[in-house]
Amino acid sequence: xxxxxxxxxxxxxxxxxxxxxxxxxxxxxxxxxxxxxxxxxxxxxxxxxxxxxxxxxxxxxxxxxxxxxxxxxxxxxxxxxxxxxxxxxxxxxxxxxxxx
Amino acid sequence: xxxxxxxxxxxxxxxxxxxxxxxxxxxxxxxxxxxxxxxxxxxxxxxxxxxxxxxxxxxxxxxxxxxxxxxxxxxxxxxxxxxxxxxxxxxxxxxxxxxxxxxxxxxxxxxxxxxxxxxxxxxxxxxxxxxxxxxxxxxxxxxxxxxxxxxxxxxxxxxxxxxxxxxxxxxxxxxxxxxxxxxxxxxxxxxxxxxxxxxxxxxxxxxxxxxxxxxxxxxxxxxxxxxxxxxxxxxxxxxxxxxxxxxxxxxxxxxxxxxxxxxxxxxxxxxxxxxxxxxxxxxxxxxxxxxxxxxxxxxxxxxxxxxxxxxxxxxxxxxxxxxxxxxxxxxxxxxxxxxxxxxxxxxxxxxxxxxxxxxxxxxxxxxxxxxxxxxxxxxxxxxxxxxxxxxxxxxxxxxxxxxxxxxxxxxxxxxxxxxxxxxxxxxxxxxxxxxxxxxxxxxxxxxxxxxxxxxxxxxxxxxxxxxxxxxxxxxxxxxxxxxxxxxxxxxxxxxxxxxxxxxxxxxxxxxxxxxxxxxxxxxxxxxxxxxxxxxxxxxxxxxxxxxxxxxxxxxxxxxxxxxxxxxxxxxxxxxxxxxxxx
Numbered sequence: 001x002x003x004x005x006x007x008x009x010x011x012x013x014x015x016x017x018x019x020x021x022x023x024x025x026x027x028x029x030x031x032x033x034x035x036x037x038x039x040x041x042x043x044x045x046x047x048x049x050x051x052x053x054x055x056x057x058x059x060x061x062x063x064x065x066x067x068x069x070x071x072x073x074x075x076x077x078x079x080x081x082x083x084x085x086x087x088x089x090x091x092x093x094x095x096x097x098x099x100x
Numbered sequence: 101x102x103x104x105x106x107x108x109x110x111x112x113x114x115x116x117x118x119x120x121x122x123x124x125x126x127x128x129x130x131x132x133x134x135x136x137x138x139x140x141x142x143x144x145x146x147x148x149x150x151x152x153x154x155x156x157x158x159x160x161x162x163x164x165x166x167x168x169x170x171x172x173x174x175x176x177x178x179x180x181x182x183x184x185x186x187x188x189x190x191x192x193x194x195x196x197x198x199x200x201x202x203x204x205x206x207x208x209x210x211x212x213x214x215x216x217x218x219x220x221x222x223x224x225x226x227x228x229x230x231x232x233x234x235x236x237x238x239x240x241x242x243x244x245x246x247x248x249x250x251x252x253x254x255x256x257x258x259x260x261x262x263x264x265x266x267x268x269x270x271x272x273x274x275x276x277x278x279x280x281x282x283x284x285x286x287x288x289x290x291x292x293x294x295x296x297x298x299x300x301x302x303x304x305x306x307x308x309x310x311x312x313x314x315x316x317x318x319x320x321x322x323x324x325x326x327x328x329x330x331x332x333x334x335x336x337x338x339x340x341x342x343x344x345x346x347x348x349x350x351x352x353x354x355x356x357x358x359x360x361x362x363x364x365x366x367x368x369x370x371x372x373x374x375x376x377x378x379x380x381x382x383x384x385x386x387x388x389x390x391x392x393x394x395x396x397x398x399x400x401x402x403x404x405x406x407x408x409x410x411x412x413x414x415x416x417x418x419x420x421x422x423x424x425x426x427x428x429x430x431x432x433x434x435x436x437x438x439x440x441x442x443x444x445x446x447x448x449x450x451x452x453x454x455x456x457x458x459x460x461x462x463x464x465x466x467x468x469x470x471x472x473x474x475x476x477x478x479x480x481x482x483x484x485x486x487x488x489x490x491x492x493x494x495x496x497x498x499x500x501x502x503x504x505x506x507x508x509x510x511x512x513x514x515x516x517x518x519x520x521x522x523x524x525x526x527x528x529x530x531x532x533x534x535x536x537x538x539x540x541x542x543x544x545x546x547x548x549x550x551x552x553x554x555x556x557x558x559x560x561x562x563x564x565x566x567x568x569x570x571x572x573x574x575x576x577x578x579x580x581x582x583x584x585x586x587x588x589x590x591x592x593x594x595x596x597x598x599x600x601x602x603x604x605x606x607x608x609x610x611x612x613x614x615x616x617x618x619x620x621x622x623x624x625x626x627x628x629x630x631x632x633x634x635x636x637x638x639x640x641x642x643x644x645x646x647x648x649x650x651x652x653x654x655x656x657x658x659x660x661x662x663x664x665x666x667x668x669x670x671x672x673x674x675x676x677x678x679x680x681x682x
Contacts, residue, residue, distance in 0.1 A: 029358075029379075030347060030380075041354070041381045042379070071355065071557070073355070073358045076359050076530070078563070078566070092358035096335075097351045097352065099348075099350065099352035099380075
């Protein structure tokens, strides 16, 4: 019997209505680094979020103006603002950049 | 009235010719490819007497058009055996254009191998001068100052290094920057070896008293120039204080790494644990922290608005090298498992000194590491391997001939090349469109022939899914647009970031051309002309023996999964073949 099932029998399992948390790693790059100047380049900010947090909510929580964000990559893929973050996600957020 | 300068290295003559009608309305790559397709037998030996190397400024080069100082250098490549246009910034193109020189064609071959000349070009004409021994067989950081000493600080110098003198297939062609460093390169494809095979060490260009570039319709030109200038000054990537100006091209390191497409340790993985240390942000920080001569926002040519170059300082603030570019810190850094800008800086400096392309050199060293000649991450050993090239040892010749040669000699299967040219800093398995571009480009694996990274990753020119395989149309459109809008006009490719997002900017490019030439082109005309350039290049390659089986990526990318996405390159052959044959 699993630990969670044992807890269920003992009525100690967390109620389904209670929120679970997700931990995500956020890396800010280029001009966005100015919002977190103490972070090294590529050093992640580890953030705990309520479950079912959208990417755009994360931007708000980080207090980064949305108009400065050009690309957000989650686990190496470009995702829309409505993307629902999951536990363990790796997020990279970029201002407009280019090169060759 | 512009002219073509034809230099015959067999007869040692330099003559000016009228520009034939069919070349009057083109420049840059449009012109070098047209001349190559007309005058070079596709089956010739690239280092033999029948190949030619042609230098051409772009249509608007030498005018007040912003960020237009590029030079195109073309011929048959000794690295790939295909047609080649290799492109550089620096100080030379503007001077050639202002002297009224539409193109310089170097043909023939001296009877004695190992003898070299200089070509001096100024308002009074052109002459070949024997190259003094003191200018040969030395690093360009020594030779360029001697040449500037001899001919004056205000000239521009297009030259080859030891690699070009020794006819190594990765020899590039160097152009001086505004401070006269031997640091800008028409690197790809080994055209430095072609120049070397013709005994031409350098072209010295003095534009004192030059007539300038005639403009047929000044009003139209000014409208176009202003539209483009506005676009460049407004766009977040190209504007003063924008991404490129602040961080340089290596600002790409972190996003390509984050996207899982940053080729690491000879294309084994797509994410490098040391990437952040090689990034544009790190370069910017080092420049600020160390002070001295360190700077970002450095320009490689006159009249550039973007100024994306840098001068990287040592800890004491003196100069290590200009310039640490994205491609170079990748190829000599992550691709070799090296995470140290002091090491990549030295490796880049050696590439500049010996006269080789940084991309090809880094991939060759990566292959050498794969073969066990050095451990991945061993920066000290990588520097020793670079020195072999300068010394012209047997190992040096192997490495100086590029990644394919090294892989052949050392039996390395994981050889990331197409048509013999090394892939640049984006792995095809994580970004399918650039992978298709590498496969079908007329020049071998080449990201500048159609920079689909813009929509695939950067959100410029729209957005497409990096993993989507149905990209034949977008890849084709980029191939055609690039061939004309950037490679033929003389504009730097980086104006693309602005003009692909801001339509008035793109219109401005066409209006500039109409102003200079007196033509009436539309955007559609420009795309069509780009398509014609690509078509003529493909015809050359076909006649040289290339078939569609050469428009493929190396086999290992079809079965070796690339972490972190763990994907292979799965674009079917029939989609690849649709790019050029819809």
